[in-house]
Amino acid sequence: MPTTSEPTYGGIFDVAQVAHVELLSPDPQGTYDFFTKFLGMFETERHGQSVYLRAYEESYHHSLKITESPKPGLGHVGLRARSPEALQRRVASIETTGLGVGWTDGDLGHGDSYHFRLPSEQNFELFYDVDYYDVPEDQKSKLLNRPQKRPPTGVPVRRIDHCTFTAPDVKATREFLTDHLGFQAREQIVSDDGSVEIGSWMSTSLVVHDLAFTADPAGLPGRFHHVCYWYGIPQHVADAAELLREHGYVVEGGPGKHGLAQGIFLYVFEPGGNRVELYGDAGYLIFDPAWKTIKWKESELDWGAAVYGVVPDTFFTVVTPPVD
Numbered sequence: 001m002p003t004t005s006e007p008t009y010g011g012i013f014d015v016a017q018v019a020h021v022e023l024l025s026p027d028p029q030g031t032y033d034f035f036t037k038f039l040g041m042f043e044t045e046r047h048g049q050s051v052y053l054r055a056y057e058e059s060y061h062h063s064l065k066i067t068e069s070p071k072p073g074l075g076h077v078g079l080r081a082r083s084p085e086a087l088q089r090r091v092a093s094i095e096t097t098g099l100g101v102g103w104t105d106g107d108l109g110h111g112d113s114y115h116f117r118l119p120s121e122q123n124f125e126l127f128y129d130v131d132y133y134d135v136p137e138d139q140k141s142k143l144l145n146r147p148q149k150r151p152p153t154g155v156p157v158r159r160i161d162h163c164t165f166t167a168p169d170v171k172a173t174r175e176f177l178t179d180h181l182g183f184q185a186r187e188q189i190v191s192d193d194g195s196v197e198i199g200s201w202m203s204t205s206l207v208v209h210d211l212a213f214t215a216d217p218a219g220l221p222g223r224f225h226h227v228c229y230w231y232g233i234p235q236h237v238a239d240a241a242e243l244l245r246e247h248g249y250v251v252e253g254g255p256g257k258h259g260l261a262q263g264i265f266l267y268v269f270e271p272g273g274n275r276v277e278l279y280g281d282a283g284y285l286i287f288d289p290a291w292k293t294i295k296w297k298e299s300e301l302d303w304g305a306a307v308y309g310v311v312p313d314t315f316f317t318v319v320t321p322p323v324d
């Protein structure tokens with residue numbers, strides 16, 4: 001007789017997606033130009049020192065909020081719950097940890113949200129209610145599953161893909177996200193003796209990572225590594241690399257293909273100093289409900305980092321905000 005068992009990761013399915021990220025920028029006009037002129041994103045609204053942007057295949061009000069600040073880094077990450085009930089369940093769970101900050105009445109583009117801090121001290125929020133962007137009639141696409149016409153601007157990205165951060169203790173942050181928000185550890189980097197978790201790639205969806213964490217090079221909390229936007233077509237990454245370099249942007253690495261998650265990557269610094277990744281495809285997808293976390297040893301990182309193309313040393317040392 002076959003037997004059944006609950007998945008080892010707990011089977012929490014309450015968090016739907018990474019809906020938006022807020023980047024802090026000491027050069028907000030430069031950051032704005034980078035995302036709008038070169039990556040084809042649209043401004044939907046601005047308020048105070050912040051401007052809200054979305055990509056042409058995104059249906060919400062924004063996936064990126066740029067806020068003027070003396071230093072680059074992360075403002076916050078917005079996660080969307082699957083339902084109002086799912087939101088309440090996750091808040092109750094977070095409140096048992098002492099990491100909850102409390103409810104807010106939301107922001108432009110989304111309703112009431114619950115703020116909390118990760119063990120690694122990044123600011124996160126969880127909400128359900130969102131505003132869908134009302135696309136002007138003359139900008140609607142004849143492709144009914146595309147909210148807005150592809151813009152004739154730069155090499156336009158299609159949607160946000162994932163965010164990566166650093167953490168003083170990767171394991172503690174991964175366990176919090178697994179136990180209280182239902183993220184599943186898909187791939188990891190561990191020390192050769194297996195005792196230390198150096199990196200964790202995790203998701204609540206079919207992709208390998210919606211969020212990832214690696215050990216902070218200075219052992220500091222609260223820092224940001226990169227936000228990734230998705231093309232879905234590898235050639236667009238090569239086109240973006242050429243366009244961005246020609247216009248003076250600093251391309252840090254790629255085009256190349258990661259071993260971890262198998263994504264076609266390009267890393268570039270936006271003028272505010274934050275790293276942005278552009279993803280040429282989705283890597284591989286995970287359908288197995290009993291997926292066993294892939295563990296790369298440190299000594300296997302040559303393949304883990306890149307199948308081809310180069311991930312330079314700065315990738316492991318440059319994190320925002322920089323150390324004073």
Ligand SMILES: [Fe+2]
Nearest residue numbers: 020078107125
């Ligand atoms: Fe938000």
